[in-house]
Each structure stands twice: as C-alpha cells, then as structure tokens.
Amino acid sequence: MWRVLRPDSVAVLGDELIRSSLKRYFAVMENKLPARFQVAKRVPVRTDLGSETKKLWRVHEQALKRFRKLLADIDSGRTKIEELEKPELSLLDLKIELSRRILESCHFCEWKCGVNRKAGERGACGVGERSRVASEFMHYGEEPELVPSYTIFFSGCTFKCCFCQNWDISQFPENGVETSPRTLSSLVSVHRREGARNVNWVGGDPTPNIHDILAALNVCEENVPSVWNSNMYLSLEGMKLLFATQDVYLTDFKYGNNRCALRYSKVPRYWEVVTRNHRLAFADAELIIRHLVLPEHIECCTKPILKWIADNLGATVRVNIMNQYRPCYEAKKYEEINRRITHEEYESALRMAKKAGLKNLGT
Numbered sequence: 001m002w003r004v005l006r007p008d009s010v011a012v013l014g015d016e017l018i019r020s021s022l023k024r025y026f027a028v029m030e031n032k033l034p035a036r037f038q039v040a041k042r043v044p045v046r047t048d049l050g051s052e053t054k055k056l057w058r059v060h061e062q063a064l065k066r067f068r069k070l071l072a073d074i075d076s077g078r079t080k081i082e083e084l085e086k087p088e089l090s091l092l093d094l095k096i097e098l099s100r101r102i103l104e105s106c107h108f109c110e111w112k113c114g115v116n117r118k119a120g121e122r123g124a125c126g127v128g129e130r131s132r133v134a135s136e137f138m139h140y141g142e143e144p145e146l147v148p149s150y151t152i153f154f155s156g157c158t159f160k161c162c163f164c165q166n167w168d169i170s171q172f173p174e175n176g177v178e179t180s181p182r183t184l185s186s187l188v189s190v191h192r193r194e195g196a197r198n199v200n201w202v203g204g205d206p207t208p209n210i211h212d213i214l215a216a217l218n219v220c221e222e223n224v225p226s227v228w229n230s231n232m233y234l235s236l237e238g239m240k241l242l243f244a245t246q247d248v249y250l251t252d253f254k255y256g257n258n259r260c261a262l263r264y265s266k267v268p269r270y271w272e273v274v275t276r277n278h279r280l281a282f283a284d285a286e287l288i289i290r291h292l293v294l295p296e297h298i299e300c301c302t303k304p305i306l307k308w309i310a311d312n313l314g315a316t317v318r319v320n321i322m323n324q325y326r327p328c329y330e331a332k333k334y335e336e337i338n339r340r341i342t343h344e345e346y347e348s349a350l351r352m353a354k355k356a357g358l359k360n361l362g363t
C-alpha cells in the first residue's frame with residue numbers, strides 16, 4: 001500500500017546520487033551488510049566495568065578504533081559477521097555502562113544539568129530515569145529513502161521551540177508510557193519484520209533517552225538501520241556514546257546563529273554545538289540534514305546553514321529543505337514567524353542551496 005501512497009520511496013531505490021551518499025544505509029536496509037550496532041556488539045572489550053570513568057572512556061576510544069577496522073573488514077567482505085563470536089563484554093556493553101553513569105550527573109546534552117536522574121531529579125528536558133514513549137508507528141511521511149520508517153516518539157525535549165509542531169510530546173515529558181529497552185527492542189523487531197526500512201528514534205528529542213536506546217539495541221537481534229533523528233544538541237560525551245551505533249544521523253539544522261536559537265528555542269551556544277556535532281556525525285556515519293525554512297529567516301539562518309554545509313560537509317551530502325513551517329504552539333507571540341513561508345522565500349532558499357553548490361537536495 002505504501003508503495004502506492006509514496007511512489008517516490010520506490011523510485012529512490014534507483015537514484016544513484018542518493019544511493020551513493022547513503023551507501024551503507026541502503027546496504028543495511030537491503031540486508032546486505034549488518035547494522036553498525038550489530039558490529040559494535042562483536043567488538044570485544046577487556047576491562048573491569050567497575051573501573052573509574054576516565055579509564056572506561058580510554059578503553060572506549062581504543063575499542064572504537066577496533067570497531068572501525070572490523071567495520072572495514074566486514075564491508076569489504078574480508079570478514080563475515082556470522083562467523084564472529086559474541087564477546088563476553090562488548091563495545092556496546094561498555095557504552096551502556098558509561099551512559100548509566102552519565103545518568104547520575106546528567107550531561108547527555110549541552111545543558112549539562114548535572115542532575116541525578118536515577119535518584120528522581122529532573123533537568124531542563126524534564127525526562128526521568130526511564131524513557132516514556134508518546135507514540136510509535138510506521139511513518140510514511142519521512143524522506144523517500146526512509147519510508148516506511150518505524151518511528152518512536154519519546155516524550156520530552158532538550159529544546160523549547162516556540163513553534164514546535166509536536167509540543168504536546170516535546171514539552172510534556174510526563175506524557176506517554178514508560179517503556180523498557182526490552183519492549184522497545186521487541187517493537188523494533190516486529191516492525192522490521194513487517195517491512196520497516198529502519199528504526200527512527202525521535203521525540204521531542206531522543207537525546208535524554210540514549211541509555212535506554214543503547215540498551216534496546218543491545219538486545220535487538222534484528223538487522224535494522226538505526227536512525228538518530230535529532231536537534232543535535234548533544235554533549236561531546238553524548239556524541240561519543242552514539243559513535244558506532246547509528247547508521248544515519250537525521251539532523252534538524254534549525255538556526256544559522258545563536259541569537260535566533262536563543263529567541264525561539266531558548267538554547268545557548270547553538271551554532272558552536274550543532275556545527276561541531278554535524279562534523280562528528282559526518283565523520284562517524286551517514287547523514288541526512290533537514291532544514292525547515294522559517295519566515296523572515298532566509299538571510300540570518302537558511303543562508304549561513306547551507307553555506308556551512310557545502311563548505312564543511314561537501315556538495316553531495318543529502319539536504320532536505322523543508323517548506324512545511326506553520327505557526328504552532330506559541331509562535332503567535334513572535335510576529336515575524338506568525339505566518340507560513342511565502343513561495344518566494346522557499347524559492348530563494350532553493351536558489352541559495354544551488355549557489356552554495358549543494359547537489360543532493362530533497363525538497
């Protein structure tokens with residue numbers, strides 16, 4: 001049925017430019033290669049999980065190097081994942097231990113609240129120790145290469161965007177149903193077997209739930225591409241935990257400067273954090289970047305974002321320039337964004353992308 005509803009999701013299979021920018025994603029989706037988290041489970045780690053945190057991060061760095069080597073061997077056909085034993089302790093086990101420690105003085109994102117979520121404290125996102133799922137379903141509205149996408153919406157967010165379309169999920173972390181990693185994993189497996197091309201972790205934002213997402217991947221036996229659908233406001237440690245576990249970073253690049261980020265999403269140091277994390281994500285895995293065009297924000301946001309992407313990530317990275325902005329939630333308090341974008345604004349954004357040299361555009 002979805003093939004009829006979204007014929008572009010079939011046509012995309014023959015699009016060479018998109019396939020080449022998401023080469024590994026397509027191979028995992030078609031079960032020709034293992035998902036990166038499945039490879040991370042095969043990387044042995046020799047350490048005592050009771051060691052001090054600094055030592056565990058050092059062990060993590062070394063294990064990441066071995067992960068990259070193993071991934072290259074698997075991708076080139078030199079090694080077959082089925083022939084590898086599951087080690088007693090893996091890179092993914094180590095990441096889960098580190099994530100549980102971060103939860104005690106939370107710094108998954110750049111707010112670095114330092115609260116002990118295990119002891120019931122809450123930080124800026126309001127998310128507790130256990131993840132809450134607001135909804136989950138096969139999503140047919142994503143980019144054609146992702147559809148159908150098994151999408152899990154977590155309650156809570158690290159941003160407070162005044163125009164959030166999902167504000168009932170993102171700004172109410174107590175909503176939804178507490179869901180264990182094992183249940184998440186079962187849901188992912190069932191939907192993969194029903195034809196999902198990937199699992200798509202979103203919210204709100206998935207960042208406050210890193211610990212449970214890693215734990216879910218650890219018990220998931222299904223080969224499924226993992227998609228990190230996020231505002232990318234993670235801390236450096238948060239990013240490191242994701243390395244070697246995600247196949248695609250599906251990023252939401254909103255603002256071209258800190259002033260607009262502070263005004264509309266109430267977050268400081270946006271540009272430094274989000275550009276750093278885009279660089280890290282691009283070095284780690286594959287990338288689809290979304291940019292939602294905001295009214296009156298072509299020069300201050302759209303233009304610098306598109307130029308930065310072309311200058312730093314290259315002309316062929318996949319970029320989706322989105323025109324579906326509508327003033328939701330509290331956007332009416334900000335006169336300049338209290339309307340949809342005009343046809344001219346969108347055309348201007350597309351011209352800017354082409355002028356910047358970007359070739360792999362979704363529109």
Ligand code: SF4
Binds near residue numbers: 106107122123124
């Ligand atoms: S995820 Fe971010 S906002 Fe939430 S408690 Fe941790 S550091 Fe704070």
